[in-house]
Amino acid sequence: MIKTYASRFWSLLKSFQVTIVMLALLMCLVLLCTLAQVEMGTAGAVNAYMRSFIVWGDFSLVPFRVPVFPGGALVGLILACNLTAKTLDMKRTWAKAGLWVVHLGLIVLFAGEFVAGMMQVDTNLSIEVGQTVNYVSSYKSMELAVIDVTDPSWDDVHSVPETMLSRGGVITLPGTPVTLSVKKFFPNAELSNLPAGQTSLATAGVGPGVLVVERPTATTDNEVNQVSAFVEVLAGGRSLGVWLVSNALGAPQGFVHEGRAYTLSMRLLRQYLPYAFTLKQFRHDVYPGTDIPKNFSSLIQVVNPSRKESREVLIFMNQPLRYEGKTFYQASFGKNDTLSVLSVVENPGWLLPYVSCVLVSIGLLVHFAIVLRRSLKRRQEKLEG
Amino acid sequence: MNFTKHLAWIAGGLALLLAITFALPPGKARGFDVAGYGNLPILEGGRVKPLDSVARNALLVIHSRQGFRHEGRNIGPDEWVLDLMYRPNVADAQPIFVIDDLEVLGLIGAKQTKNRNYFSFNELGPHLDEIQKQAANAQAVTPQKRTRFQSAIANLFDRVFLYYRLRNTLQLAGSPGLAWELQSLGAADAAPRHADLTQLAHFRILPPLAGAPPEAWQSIGQALTAAGTGGPLHPGLAPMAKLNAAYVANNPAAFNTALAEMKTLVNGLKPDALGHANREVVYNRAQPFFAGMIIFLAAFLAVCVSWAWKPEFLRPTAFGLLFAGTIVQTLGLFFRIILQGRPPVTNLYSSAVFVGWGIVVLGLIIEKMYRNGFGTATASLFGFASLIVAQHLGESGDTMEMMRAVLDSNFWLATHVVTITIGYSGTFLAGAIAIAYALRKHIITVPDPETDRALSDMAFGIICFALFFSFVGTVLGGIWADQSWGRFWGWDPKENGALLIVLWNAIILHARLAGYVRDRGIMVMAIFGNVITALSWFGVNMLGVGLHSYGFMDQAFWALLGFCTSQAVLMGICWAPARFWEPRPGARA
Structure with missing residues (x-):
């Protein structure tokens, strides 16, 4: 009984029906994802349609989310299984060798997209001419940074990611006497001057003069949430006050405890690197007599003490720097051509598509050669017969 | 004679x-x-x-x-x-x-x-x-x-x-x-x-x-x-x-x-x-793509007339015209390559010219192989149509404008862009042959299984060709993206468009392999391939989002809609029940 179910499942898994239905579903998903980008932005649409197992729909009639379509991850997974089953099932003859390699290449391609979908981290690095930067920043996620700035030559950074703040409660900062207690958290908020007669939760810093109104979180690629929170700072068993922290506030706020000076700021989530970049020169060339960009390039000094390395690298269009598992590529610029923005991508599977491309191309060529030989042979036989 | x-x-x-x-x-x-x-x-x-x-x-x-x-x-x-x-x-x-x-x-x-x-x-x-x-x-x-x-x-x-x-x-x-x-x-x-x-x-x-x-x-x-x-x-x-x-x-x-x-x-x-x-003045004056357009139209008319009248004279004439038009178009493309110092496809205008070129070259090969006039007819008509599209795209000014920084890479323009454009040509030609098949089925009164077989072989061969080029082109595009933006695949509208063509061609081949569709089904699917290709070529530019939206245009929306509708009608004609196909029993055979 079990055996028949298993064999029926196996024959379903390797069937052409599944292939065709899944390919058709994938086409629909790709189309929907493309159209949705106009409203949701690329990242939003990709997360909703391609990188999810189920596409959910919100309808005003029912209070909960309704599954409306299988998501890209599910379709991709089934397709990958179908592909694997089919490939294993294919006759291992030389005549099928080309197709074998083609489908193997496709499996690698799927694997590559899965790795990218699950593990790829996108960050960026903004750097001004002459500045030295040793961290990459997230595009959207925030962190609350508590920095001990007592020593002018050395900053001691303690940061709390946005996700941790949103859970609320008490957060200890190891290595410091400071403890934070989150009083209220806003994933996105609008800040304005507090009208007379109203009071704020905040008791210290600029907070007491600011009105915080919660807003729905941003959906498109270009918007950044104004993450805000009321945080009570506790140290040495007593409260130092409740502070309003938000990335919408400009300068960091500060407090002093036992002779040490601390700053408090909400900023884009940073990841510190064991090496540092210094921007020596940024170029933005245009074609003569026009403002059509011809080239953007950043001349970077890479200093890596762990490798005893210090060298210059030129990053320009179509020529990224791959360094320590990260790829740095020229993405944007600003501040009258003195600021260069490098996008940073970390994807452990970045090589897989290259492997796949080679496999599929070889496979198709082999298959065509086999088919061509067969048809020539047939023609020869016809002539002889 | x-x-x-x-x-x-x-x-x-x-x-x-x-x-x-x-x-x-x-x-x-x-x-x-x-x-x-x-x-x-x-x-x-x-x-x-x-x-x-x-x-x-x-x-x-x-x-x-x-x-x-x-x-x-x-x-x-x-x-x-x-x-x-x-x-x-x-x-x-x-x-x-x-x-x-x-x-x-x-x-x-x-x-x-x-x-x-x-x-x-x-x-x-x-x-x-x-x-x-x-x-x-x-x-x-x-x-x-x-x-x-x-x-x-x-x-x-x-x-x-x-x-x-x-x-x-x-x-x-x-x-x-x-x-x-x-x-x-x-x-x-x-x-x-x-x-x-x-x-x-x-x-x-x-x-x-x-x-x-x-x-x-x-x-x-x-x-x-x-x-x-x-x-x-x-x-x-x-x-x-x-x-x-x-x-x-x-x-x-x-x-x-x-x-x-x-x-x-x-x-x-x-x-x-x-x-x-x-040199550029000579190119300007010669207007090779305009001349090519006229020659293709003449070739198409000649082959159409040849089915009704004097085929032994008109079919070779049509083939000769198609060949001449292809030479003119090839010379025009060469001129552009020399003048610009770049591979043939650099913008929407030149992509239309190149798609047309791919179609007529494929059509010539098919005509040489099968000699039944269908290669000439479909290639000259679609070559003509693509040059009309190019003519309209060229009205916005200089067609040899400088490449923006991110596109400034002759290597990738020569590999990714050219391969993917050949993939467009193949898909369109398969669609054109399918249209010819559908119309012919309704027009002729005597069943002719041999020609049907030949047309279906042609369409299948070209779909294989198109799948190869669109797949390789898409993956090369991914590798270019990995080189310049650090990610292989970003679900950008233009990438999605290319993927749709690959998926659709793959569906056609697998459906045929599994035996779900026969000649007629493949032909209907091939016509739908025209819709998909047109959408991914022009439609995605109209969304105005993504990294590839450099070719934005708004006037062409209605033209695109009209094209898609016409293809839907042709699919209907191709799909029409069997009694429309065969001469009715009792009718004069």
Whole structure:
């Protein structure tokens, strides 16, 4: 009984029906994802349609989310299984060798997209001419940074990611006497001057003069949430006050405890690197007599003490720097051509598509050669017969 | 018969001769060597090109054609631009601005007439303030969200502004000319005039001086400013002043002498510029893609007639014409590659030309293999259609504009872009064959399984071909993206479009392999391939999102919708029940 179910499942898994239905579903998903980008932005649409197992729909009639379509991850997974089953099932003859390699290449391609979908981290690095930067920043996620700035030559950074703040409660900062207690958290908020007669939760810093109104979180690629929170700072068993922290506030706020000076700021989530970049020169060339960009390039000094390395690298269009598992590529610029923005991508599977491309191309060529030989042979036989 | 054997060659040869006559230089206009003046190299849009290209593109943008008839004479782009720059009072009276939009016509107080509405600059003059005001409102709206009126008024303003800039490039319109400017260099009111000239100049005509950087071309205004502030006098100013004076004084002999002087000077300063400009002028004049379009149409008509009348004469003729058209188009593509120093596909315009080229080359091969006229018919029709599309895309101006920084990579343009475009060609040709199959099934009365079989083999072979190229092209595109943006796949609309083509072709092949569809089913699916390809080629540009949205266009939306609808109808025809296919029992067989 079990055996028949298993064999029926196996024959379903390797069937052409599944292939065709899944390919058709994938086409629909790709189309929907493309159209949705106009409203949701690329990242939003990709997360909703391609990188999810189920596409959910919100309808005003029912209070909960309704599954409306299988998501890209599910379709991709089934397709990958179908592909694997089919490939294993294919006759291992030389005549099928080309197709074998083609489908193997496709499996690698799927694997590559899965790795990218699950593990790829996108960050960026903004750097001004002459500045030295040793961290990459997230595009959207925030962190609350508590920095001990007592020593002018050395900053001691303690940061709390946005996700941790949103859970609320008490957060200890190891290595410091400071403890934070989150009083209220806003994933996105609008800040304005507090009208007379109203009071704020905040008791210290600029907070007491600011009105915080919660807003729905941003959906498109270009918007950044104004993450805000009321945080009570506790140290040495007593409260130092409740502070309003938000990335919408400009300068960091500060407090002093036992002779040490601390700053408090909400900023884009940073990841510190064991090496540092210094921007020596940024170029933005245009074609003569026009403002059509011809080239953007950043001349970077890479200093890596762990490798005893210090060298210059030129990053320009179509020529990224791959360094320590990260790829740095020229993405944007600003501040009258003195600021260069490098996008940073970390994807452990970045090589897989290259492997796949080679496999599929070889496979198709082999298959065509086999088919061509067969048809020539047939023609020869016809002539002889 | 010997004659029929040679017919293909004769027809092809005649078509080629016709195409060559296009490239012959025109005669002098009123005794002036205007064509020679059009050969002068200038810097505009970031590249050195002949003045002729500027004149043609400007006239195309303003007038929608490259020439017009005025007071009983044909006026070409070179003569028009000379009048515009040196005798604006003459040019201002020529009705060259096309206005089709009813609301814009209403704005300038004119009525829609039977023909297209052409207006001169003088006629628009009283309404310029209003046009500028309305256009400023329209330009505040992003192009995707403009109403029809807003697009039309913004477009009219752009054209008037282009005209105005050309009018004030070599001398300020209404001023006595360059010779007078040179005499009054030190005058108190000269500097602001020079500044105006510098600011309005549409192109830079004076080659870089010896020792200056190679891209340091100067406009007349820049050279006058330099001379007026104590710098050296550019040696090109003197012959330019003579040209100016001779043209205004209606003295062809003096004009032609001064032109020779100017050319000698350009040759001395920039030895290769004149030769390069000359080549581009030949390309401009030959209009190879226009000539190709006409030849393809002739080939299509010949093959259509051949099915009803004298096939032994007309089929080889049609094949010869298709071959000639392909040669013309190939030469045109070669010219572009040499002129630009880039692979054939660099923008939407050239992608349309290249898709057409791929279709006709594939069609030629198929016709050679099967010899049943279907290769010729489908290839000539779709080749013709793609060149019409290219003709419309080319109306927006220079088709050899410089590549933006991210696209500036000959390696990837040659591999990714060319492969993916060949994939488009294949998918379209398979669709075209499917359409031919569907129509034929309804037209002929006698069943002909052999031809059906041949058509179905053709379509299948081409779908395999298209799948290979679109897949490899898409993956190469991913690798380019990984090189330049750090990610292989970003679900960008254009990437998704390419993926849709790959998926659809894969579905067709797997459905055939599994036996779910037979000949007719494959043909219906192949026609749908046309829809998918058209959407991923043009449709995604209309969304206006993503990294590939450089080819944005709004007017083509209805054309695209019409194309998709027509394909849906053809799918219906192909899918129509069997009783429509076979002659009914009892009907006369």
